[in-house]
Amino acid sequence: EAQVTQNPRYLITVTGKKLTVTCSQNMNHEYMSWYRQDPGLGLRQIYYSMNVEVTDKGDVPEGYKVSRKEKRNFPLILESPSPNQTSLYFCASSLSGGGSPLHFGNGTRLTVT
């Protein structure tokens, strides 16, 4: 089944404790992206990647890191999480980034206390 898989689905952590949210897609997509979704603010892009080893900042990159060492994986790293990073996070991928729709993972609900 073609899908984008994120893990974990739920995560509660404390301020400053490094964490990684994994994302993997099995559709051989070139483009991958991370979004956060907050009430009233909609989906905001954190980082995106056009291909392996090619990443770029989205609209809200502060406090996040990403890497794209393999085509299928695009982990999101929070090196020192803070409470304002409490949010619902989505990983998404598309075939090429231009003109092809995004396919979303199931989301990760992160709470930072």
Place this chain on the structure above:
Amino acid sequence: QKEVEQNSGPLSVPEGAIASLNCTYSDRVSQSFFWYRQYSGKSPELIMSIYSNGDKEDGRFTAQLNKASQYVSLLIRDSQPSDSATYLCAVNPVGGSGTYKYIFGTGTRLKVLA
């Protein structure tokens, strides 16, 4: 001005009616437009893609695009209670250096009343 604007709603329509959802965007170079449906706490699901001016129909859904007016809409015919969700409009402009972004509106919440 926001890059992609949608009325947040809620838009309430009776079962069986036509629901009309609207979206305006500011980037004139955008060529690709998408509508997603999102149930509370779930991930967005693609409903329609539209790339050229005019109407595109898929079952009970019709997307309409007017690039001159920078306007895209989604019509849902014979609305069902299961259509109650938030509908997200997304625009796919070309960024600098040939990169691509997907910019989402904040969504319109639709309530279909049985």
